[in-house]
Amino acid sequence: MTTLTLSKALNEGLRKALEDDPRVLIMGEDVGKLGGVFRVTDGLQKDFGEARVVDTPLAESGIVGTAIGLALRGYRPVCEIQFDGFVYPAFDQIVTQLAKMHLRSLGKLSLPVVIRIPCGGGIGAVEHHSESPEAYFVHTAGLRVVACGNPEDAYTMIQQSISCDDPVIFFEPKRRYWDKAEVDTAGSAADALPLSRARTVVSGTDVTVLAYGPMVRMCAEAAVAADADGRSLEVIDLRSLSPLDTEAIFASVRRTGRCVVVHEASVTGGLGAEIAARISEQCFYHLEAPVLRVGGFSTPYPPSRLEEHFLPDLDRVLDAVDRTYSY
């Protein structure tokens, strides 16, 4: 076991993937000498060369479009989009090409492309640097969408995503890049919890709290606070946003009868809405209260001096937990 930051865990996971498979490539803006603006690719170009760790021109559609071409040639590109709000120029290539090539070819082509996107707010950034665009991608059939929430998952999930034969949108919680934890770098990612599975972070009996990415740690903290109030929260890190691990979600909600979904993205049309709908369909007779959502407002992400009001925090989660008892 080694103590790693989430950023370093990703770096080690990428390094392992580059070592294990000569077809794996890293490509993006400033991923080479600089090591990425968050240093996730630090030192990789030095060790694996410019042909495998590629500093690209500054154009996101080009990054994804050429990655598709490289995948068609047999490579497994891992693209870095520098910030969440800069993925939109690549949106067309992701949605119309990357997601659909397997179907278009009736299964004859696969595009094992990973698109890494640092996501979420809380770092005092300017506009376009704090967004949570996951719902756009979850809505798109043909894509896998995952979010890591801690260093251990970061290390294994990035490797599993690279091994996956489907395109994967890989969200990294940028404000957790410096969180530290023990990571087993000797173990094989193939033996870790499968990419499609959720993980129970805190076991509890009263209310199920579903979260992913940057919200997981905060929800675990909320569980500690709730415990002091005599309420037992079960916190589940969804990890896979598409497909959802509905089995794990339903099993927990059927036990607790109450559910709060937490994400930074705006609630309108967000992943919480999808989860709430599915729970109401499948767990209706177990529910003591409607599924509540805690998320960003239906406004654009605010200037950073206001972001603490926009971002769900421990008090808003506990408030929602309380409200599940008012029905």
Place this chain on the structure above:
Amino acid sequence: MAVKAAGRVAAAPDSGPGRRTESDELIQLLTPEGERAEHPDYPLEISTEEIKGLYRDLVLVRRIDFEAIALQRQGELGIWASLLGQEAAQVGSGRALGPRDMAFPTYREHGVAWCRGLDPAKLLELYRGVSHGGWDPKAHNFHLYTIVIGSQTLHATGYAMGIQRDGAVGEDGEAAIAYFGDGATSQGDVNEAFIWASVTNAPVVFFCQNNQWAISEPLERQSRVPLYRRAHGFGFPGVRVDGNDVLACLAVTRKAMQAAREGQGPTLIEAYTYRMGAHTTTDDPTRYRLAAELEAWKLKDPVERVKQYLIRSGLTQMSFIEEVEQEAAEVGTRVRKACLEMPDPQPLAIFENVYAEPNALVDAEREQYAAYLDTFVGEEAAR
């Protein structure tokens, strides 16, 4: 816009500021009148048999296109994008490719598909609504049709970057070719592809069929400079070829592909041609262009000039022309038959091939829909 008789230099259309210059040269090796021309940069050694082969290609792809339009009119295809008028650009460039080169087409490249050995009936699947393509791109080194304008230029460039990484550049090298139209040159993706190809010196050829029209919008809506000259700003050569001249398209594409394979980087080829038909079978060109324009281009027909050349120069007999006509009729019949016999996919095929790996969400929906469909089985039996 007159093409100088027997000359290799023809003027570009003078229809906008800065449009016409002395250097707007159109590479031509066969005039509209069917006379051979020479060009110092593009010497073409070609046998009579090879020219006859090209003529056969031109006639057959025109016949396939004709048959597909008829099938659409009869309700057998949902839509068709005709290549009428662009046969020479597609056959000339298509026959310039080696078996290991990779082509990235748009939805109009039926002539290139033919040259790559793809069964024309496979093309109909997309237009009949049976699949979104479905052929094996690796079997013919001919990628699936890309409908979003310009997207495939980046795929071709990325593929070419893969060729570089495989060490397949140099003697006996490989290259990619991206097909697109004049309208696509306005797309960001095409410009990004030019940048990527240039800075990586990727073995890719950009083959732009400037057919003068992007549905209803004339070239003037896309560019104030001749398209081939855009390449210079990106740092690689651009050349304009008579897109209705199959010999010139062959020679120019051969040279560009060879340069790419050898590691000399990309070339932009502007094949100057004309979309003689509608954009697709849903389009009505009489709303936006004059009949006289079409009549003028008919005089430069890409198929007719090869026929004239073969006959006038005494290289072949009328019997060959008739044989090709006969073969075209047979191909047309075969394509028609294949279309009419094409089965509709089964309903649950919707859920196939969405993902390469098992996916619980898709599996669950498939199961639910199958169960729902089963509820009708008894009803049908009871009728």
